[in-house]
Amino acid sequence: MTATALVLKPEGLLSTRSASPGVSGEAETITKRIEEVLADFWLSAALSAKYVEAHQALVSACEEASRENWDGYGARPFALQASAAADRFLRALPTTAPSPEISVDPDGEIAFEWYLGPRRVLSVSVGSTNQLTYAALLGPNIVHGTETFVDELPPSIVANLSRLLSSDTMA
Amino acid sequence: MPPPDRRLSVYQIRGLTEAQIWKLGRLFVAGRRTLHGRADVRAAIIHGVGLSVDADNMPVRHANVIGWPEKSKAKLLAQLLANQASLEVRPNGSVR
Numbered sequence: 001m002t003a004t005a006l007v008l009k010p011e012g013l014l015s016t017r018s019a020s021p022g023v024s025g026e027a028e029t030i031t032k033r034i035e036e037v038l039a040d041f042w043l044s045a046a047l048s049a050k051y052v053e054a055h056q057a058l059v060s061a062c063e064e065a066s067r068e069n070w071d072g073y074g075a076r077p078f079a080l081q082a083s084a085a086a087d088r089f090l091r092a093l094p095t096t097a098p099s100p101e102i103s104v105d106p107d108g109e110i111a112f113e114w115y116l117g118p119r120r121v122l123s124v125s126v127g128s129t130n131q132l133t134y135a136a137l138l139g140p141n142i143v144h145g146t147e148t149f150v151d152e153l154p155p156s157i158v159a160n161l162s163r164l165l166s167s168d169t170m171a
Numbered sequence: 172m173p174p175p176d177r178r179l180s181v182y183q184i185r186g187l188t189e190a191q192i193w194k195l196g197r198l199f200v201a202g203r204r205t206l207h208g209r210a211d212v213r214a215a216i217i218h219g220v221g222l223s224v225d226a227d228n229m230p231v232r233h234a235n236v237i238g239w240p241e242k243s244k245a246k247l248l249a250q251l252l253a254n255q256a257s258l259e260v261r262p263n264g265s266v267r
Contacts (some may be wrong), residue, residue: 049248061175071174072202073174073180074174074176099252106172106174107175111172119254121254125242125246133246135243135246135247135249135250136250137247137251137254142247142251144246145243146242
């Protein structure tokens, strides 16, 4: 076996230095593999942080809408089942999707909105009946509808999110 | 989005000065809450998406946007109105 040329950086255990010139190809391979593993780790940590941030936004929105008439116009409080479904919705989002704005609708459903600019918006509301209600302005196109949601995002939601994020379709 | 009774509360501001509009908001809308801004939209745009304005003048200049359809279409109409509305932020900071 060959010893690798890995040297731990003083600032952290999860940082590696590239193999020194002159070491074996095997050492370079091992170093590269370790760097790949660490890259996966950091990606995972970043995604976890993204979820935690979104989850906190969900909690804040629910706290704000926890009482009857929380908006002064007769709004209903969020339902516990809706918040659980909203959390499942968050977990089901594609990892590449930007974080949505989270709020509570006047009917107590929880709304996720991606606003990218004028006529570039998608809003999805999650209720307590396994039903998603969505609407979007996608450039010159408009869409709206309802879908059943259990654990996986319905294809129409994924497709419309992709359309929203694709600037090519906005002309 | 409209409230559960599907009557979205608005005020008619045509002919008012900026100061009068903010005063209206302070007196009849804000209550104990902090007034940060407002969204202005022309009645023609409301009518253009298929909604109606029911002016009850209780209080003065008050009206409701009515005729909201089922939720997914209502979300779409709300997006269309927001897209055409202008956001006006309270110029000298938020007021109660």
